[in-house]
Amino acid sequence: MSRDITALLRLADDELILGWRNSEWTGIAPFLEEDVAFSSIAQTEIGHARAWYELAAKELGTDADSLAFDREPDEYLCAPLVEMRMADDWARTIARHWLYETADRIRIQVLLNSQDREVAGLAEKIDREEAYHRMHAEMWAERLRDEPAFREAVDELWPYALGLLPEGQRPLLCQAVEMRAGEAIERGEHTEGLRPLWEEMTMVRRSVPGASW
Amino acid sequence: MSEAEFEAYVQGGGQVEAGDPMPEAYRKALVKFIEMHGNSELMGVLPEREWILRAPTLQRKLALTSKVQDEVGHAQLIYRVVEDLGKPREACLDDLIAGKTKFHNVFHYPTKTWGDVGVIAWLVDAAAIISQKALLKCSYAPYARIMKKICWEESFHILHGRDVILTMMNGTDEQRELVQEALNRWWGPLMQFHGNPIPAEDDPMYRWRIKSQANEEARQQFLDGYVPQIWELGLTVPDPKLGKRKDGVWEYTEPDWDELKRVVTGHGPETERRLGFRKASREETAWVRQAVLADAA
Amino acid sequence: MIWEVFRQEREGQPFQHGGSLEAPNLAFAEAYAREFYGRRGESFALWIVPRDAVEEVRDPYVAQVFDRDYRRVDGYSLKAKLKEARELAAKNASR
Numbered sequence: 004m005s006r007d008i009t010a011l012l013r014l015a016d017d018e019l020i021l022g023w024r025n026s027e028w029t030g031i032a033p034f035l036e037e038d039v040a041f042s043s044i045a046q047t048e049i050g051h052a053r054a055w056y057e058l059a060a061k062e063l064g065t066d067a068d069s070l071a072f073d074r075e076p077d078e079y080l081c082a083p084l085v086e087m088r089m090a091d092d093w094a095r096t097i098a099r100h101w102l103y104e105t106a107d108r109i110r111i112q113v114l115l116n117s118q119d120r121e122v123a124g125l126a127e128k129i130d131r132e133e134a135y136h137r138m139h140a141e142m143w144a145e146r147l148r149d150e151p152a153f154r155e156a157v158d159e160l161w162p163y164a165l166g167l168l169p170e171g172q173r174p175l176l177c178q179a180v181e182m183r184a185g186e187a188i189e190r191g192e193h194t195e196g197l198r199p200l201w202e203e204m205t206m207v208r209r210s211v212p213g214a215s216w
Numbered sequence: 217m218s219e220a221e222f223e224a225y226v227q228g229g230g231q232v233e234a235g236d237p238m239p240e241a242y243r244k245a246l247v248k249f250i251e252m253h254g255n256s257e258l259m260g261v262l263p264e265r266e267w268i269l270r271a272p273t274l275q276r277k278l279a280l281t282s283k284v285q286d287e288v289g290h291a292q293l294i295y296r297v298v299e300d301l302g303k304p305r306e307a308c309l310d311d312l313i314a315g316k317t318k319f320h321n322v323f324h325y326p327t328k329t330w331g332d333v334g335v336i337a338w339l340v341d342a343a344a345i346i347s348q349k350a351l352l353k354c355s356y357a358p359y360a361r362i363m364k365k366i367c368w369e370e371s372f373h374i375l376h377g378r379d380v381i382l383t384m385m386n387g388t389d390e391q392r393e394l395v396q397e398a399l400n401r402w403w404g405p406l407m408q409f410h411g412n413p414i415p416a417e418d419d420p421m422y423r424w425r426i427k428s429q430a431n432e433e434a435r436q437q438f439l440d441g442y443v444p445q446i447w448e449l450g451l452t453v454p455d456p457k458l459g460k461r462k463d464g465v466w467e468y469t470e471p472d473w474d475e476l477k478r479v480v481t482g483h484g485p486e487t488e489r490r491l492g493f494r495k496a497s498r499e500e501t502a503w504v505r506q507a508v509l510a511d512a513a
Numbered sequence: 514m515i516w517e518v519f520r521q522e523r524e525g526q527p528f529q530h531g532g533s534l535e536a537p538n539l540a541f542a543e544a545y546a547r548e549f550y551g552r553r554g555e556s557f558a559l560w561i562v563p564r565d566a567v568e569e570v571r572d573p574y575v576a577q578v579f580d581r582d583y584r585r586v587d588g589y590s591l592k593a594k595l596k597e598a599r600e601l602a603a604k605n606a607s608r
Contacts, residue, residue: 026268029284030261031497033504035292035305036534036545042285043548046278053274068273091497093504135547142540146508207330208272211390215383216272216330235569289549296515296533305535362532369553508537 006062006119015055016081019071021103022048023204027090044136051129058121072208076201084163086194097147098156101140102164108137109175110168162188226355226425233357234300242424246356247301249426254294255312255319257287262490263327279376286369293362300358313495315482322405324484331398334384337377339442343409345370346437350429385449400454408476410434439466516542517567519560520550528560
């Protein structure tokens, strides 16, 4: 049985790029306790990306780092939601965090039942770690519920959140966040933020191609 | 207790807790010293965080994020101690941004390459750990206690630094050059890091057992531990006078104490930009602190 | 709000004070306590307590005026008595 590489790379790329964006808050989060907590979340996301890349790499005869860093920007399969830069806007950051964690849970739950044992096994491990992310996102969403900036951000990001999931899973997302379905912004076209992100992300690696770091 | 009795008490190993009576001069000296440490951990994050985003492998990305996260955590622990001594965290951050308080010289310098990432984690952290280990015996108990956790976490950083450096030194000529070039730039600040030699008797921090190691002793410890490590990798130190005497004392070119003074009083190459960056992000997130921390009930 | 965190290093051990942190409510305090005292798996369990709920008692025993050696191990001097009892038992055994 062949592994669905595209699906794995979508997951991996989403987690890598979101982890990268969330890392932009390290050192400058609203207060120190939150800085440590949010940094953990970014780390876990990158760890999950690595695990998905490793599964895909086995099939493709390569390694996780090559998949993560040696492709061209338009070869990445991440969703527009994760590409957006929000490092100066905590309301938007939390809105994305909350929407993403809710959507991610839905797709991970589906993967728990995958015929592919390794995929199901990894999904189970990830689901356990993600429980902390969801707790954190819920805690913040609850706290910022009445802030107009947060509500506006949720509304703005909603079409992107829908686009994160395959069509069949979107009604579950609507249910989970109590919002109505609408026009989704689909995967496929990258935002203009991705290329500069990729350039910075890969600058050291590209400086001595093929080297061990 | 008079000040003389208090000094005898701490020199005899006596410990001081947050609620204890203490001379005002002791409390002030503590706040200044510990606050500078907190400022340093916080400002130290800025040169390193950029490289998280640029890390060339997933493992390095994770390790560097973890290291920087620890440093933010250390700042949190340290500012809590300062707060319990009477100066709120927000006041510390206000003073830091306004340039009224200091942070260690090394965090006023730019990081230019991945070579810097290795050198900082290997050597700058090593210099810091030497000072931090000496603080485990601080007379002020709440600070001594957090130093235990801090030293434990720092031990992971040194391993990471060593690994980054060794991988590059075993790599290509370009990578080895990155390390050497970074070392050349960081050597001066590293030699200044422990401060100019002050005789222990003249140092109130020493008399009150806030510090239990003299500046020169710390520097000698650093040289003794790390110069052999540097040389065995084939790297050179940009100081022709550097060498160990027969009696075990390291000789070196006198560091530029004027540069140190200039830098820690806010005139380092990156001081203004980094404080400006802190200020801007603090202002952007002020509403969050208002919404979340202000009404605590 | 300041919260104190106590941590249990291993199962069965006493909880020891780990440190304090600032958080608006228990949910946040728990999230942060987990991070600060658990992210390296260094704690088996945590207690999180609002600082205001902790009562500090200094100088726990008010009176130490009268000698209370009956409460301490060093209040009993057994060496001499044991020597005497052994000698007596040896004398009785040899009769």
